[in-house]
Amino acid sequence: MEAEMSDQDSSASASQTEEEFEGEMDEEMDEEMDEEAEGEGEKDDKHRASPVPSLSSFSSSLRAVIRIKQKYQAIKKRRQELALGLAGVGTLTGAPARTSPKIFTFDGVTPSAFSSLSSSVPQRKKRRRRKRVLYPNGGGCRAPPKQERSRAKYCLYLLFAIVFIQVYNAIENLDDHVLRYDLEGLEKTLRREVFGQQGAVEGLLSHLKDYLSTYVHNKPLVVSLHGPSGVGKSHLGRLLAGHFRSVVGETLVLQYYVLHHCPQEADALQCARNLSALISEMVERAEEEEKIPLFIFDEAEHMHDEILDALKQLVASKQSNEYLNAIYLFLSNLGHAHITKHMLHNSSSISASGRHSNLVKELTPILRNTLEKLHLLWTEADILPLSLLEKGHVMECFLDEMTREGFYPDHTNIERLAGEIEYYPAVGGHEYSQTGCKQVVAKVNLL
Numbered sequence: 355m356e357a358e359m360s361d362q363d364s365s366a367s368a369s370q371t372e373e374e375f376e377g378e379m380d381e382e383m384d385e386e387m388d389e390e391a392e393g394e395g396e397k398d399d400k401h402r403a404s405p406v407p408s409l410s411s412f413s414s415s416l417r418a419v420i421r422i423k424q425k426y427q428a429i430k431k432r433r434q435e436l437a438l439g440l441a442g443v444g445t446l447t448g449a450p451a452r453t454s455p456k457i458f459t460f461d462g463v464t465p466s467a468f469s470s471l472s473s474s475v476p477q478r479k480k481r482r483r484r485k486r487v488l489y490p491n492g493g494g495c496r497a498p499p500k501q502e503r504s505r506a507k508y509c510l511y512l513l514f515a516i517v518f519i520q521v522y523n524a525i526e527n528l529d530d531h532v533l534r535y536d537l538e539g540l541e542k543t544l545r546r547e548v549f550g551q552q553g554a555v556e557g558l559l560s561h562l563k564d565y566l567s568t569y570v571h572n573k574p575l576v577v578s579l580h581g582p583s584g585v586g587k588s589h590l591g592r593l594l595a596g597h598f599r600s601v602v603g604e605t606l607v608l609q610y611y612v613l614h615h616c617p618q619e620a621d622a623l624q625c626a627r628n629l630s631a632l633i634s635e636m637v638e639r640a641e642e643e644e645k646i647p648l649f650i651f652d653e654a655e656h657m658h659d660e661i662l663d664a665l666k667q668l669v670a671s672k673q674s675n676e677y678l679n680a681i682y683l684f685l686s687n688l689g690h691a692h693i694t695k696h697m698l699h700n701s702s703s704i705s706a707s708g709r710h711s712n713l714v715k716e717l718t719p720i721l722r723n724t725l726e727k728l729h730l731l732w733t734e735a736d737i738l739p740l741s742l743l744e745k746g747h748v749m750e751c752f753l754d755e756m757t758r759e760g761f762y763p764d765h766t767n768i769e770r771l772a773g774e775i776e777y778y779p780a781v782g783g784h785e786y787s788q789t790g791c792k793q794v795v796a797k798v799n800l801l
């Protein structure tokens with residue numbers, strides 16, 4: 355080490371080395387004492403492991419203490435001797451004694467000097483961590499306690515997995531259920547083919563979506579559409595029947611026209627019985643096929659009380675499941691005067707976008723009040739009003755009908771034909787047809 359030091363920094367290096375040495379010695383002492391203590395500890399452990407704590411264990415501890423003390427004194431002595439030796443070396447090399455403090459700069463120090471210096475400085479040993487733990491009072495050396503694995507935890511995980519799978523499955527099944535009825539397709543058809551009845555169409559689709567998105571029902575879906583003549587009630591019923599025939603089959607859809615199926619009032623009771631039997635048969639078949647049947651009653655304003663009573667019983671029946679899984683749609687002009695009056699009086703104050711939703715909101719309680727007085731069947735129904743059709747809608751009806759019949763859809767011709775229809779006096783810029791699109795088919799047929 356002496357040879358490596360240059361004369362220039364010999365004094366600094368000497369003092370530095372002295373300090374390093376001291377540190378080293380301390381560390382050495384610590385380690386030796388640690389090892390000693392560990393050895394004694396192990397011995398002690400062995401003694402402790404024996405069931406009887408004896409005098410021998412006490413004497414061994416005492417011996418260990420004495421030995422440590424002796425070793426400590428020997429090391430201390432050695433350290434003093436070495437310290438004296440280093441001081442002698444300093445004077446021998448002619449280094450000046452520490453008189454005044456010197457300022458150390460890095461001038462003249464080469465990188466190689468740094469590297470040699472750093473390599474000569476011993477790295478601090480990392481202290482080993484004991485893996486074992488020494489317990490006092492005869493506990494001996496013990497491994498840390500093992501964590502017990504709880505079975506309940508695994509059961510809980512399993513339960514979570516089962517619940518997740520079931521919920522996922524249920525959602526999938528409900529989706530399948532709604533998909534089977536292709537409500538998106540129905541919505542597209544209704545929006546394309548029914549003019550000026552957005553509110554009623556949206557209301558109807560919303561009822562169908564709500565009803566068809568679940569298996570378990572506590573009552574059948576009963577919807578009643580009301581509106582003046584020619585606004586599209588039968589048209590809507592026909593479109594709905596066509597759609598359901600394509601998704602649930604011909605046998606699960608019934609279109610009942612009372613003037614056709616039961617024209618004589620005298621036969622009303624028999625008609626009611628026949629209708630009840632037919633409906634029971636259809637709901638049972640539907641239950642077997644796990645489908646929901648559709649019953650449409652057009653011209654409901656002409657239905658005899660006997661038939662209405664029979665239908666009320668079927669609709670309110672809570673006896674068995676098959677009667678709860680069914681859709682009843684009533685189409686009638688009952689309450690049409692309220693609808694016409696409301697629209698003609700409120701058209702000026704209602705914007706086009708808000709008209710449909712407001713019509714449903716404001717007219718539903720008025721219509722319900724009127725209808726419930728006529729028959730209790732209407733208490734079971736969700737009521738949807740259809741609005742009057744404007745001149746623009748009538749022109750759309752002409753365009754549609756002429757295209758269907760193979761006529762060239764000439765705009766001036768359409769306007770002329772639409773002009774022949776009777777309208778209510780314009781209110782708030784709206785011209786409402788008195789007969790809706792009722793006369794459109796007849797007029798196109800005359801072309």
Ligand SMILES: Nc1ncnc2c1ncn2[C@@H]1O[C@H](COP(=O)(O)OP(=O)(O)OP(=O)(O)O)[C@@H](O)[C@H]1O
Pocket residue numbers: 547548549550551581582583584585586587588589590686687743751790791792794795
């Ligand atoms: N909103 C509408 N959109 C498209 N076409 C319509 C609409 N309303 C009526 N039509 C056309 O007019 C014809 C007659 O309409 P529909 O029979 O549906 O009227 P309604 O409301 O049932 O009248 P009524 O109460 O007199 O039976 C239909 O065949 C249809 O082509």
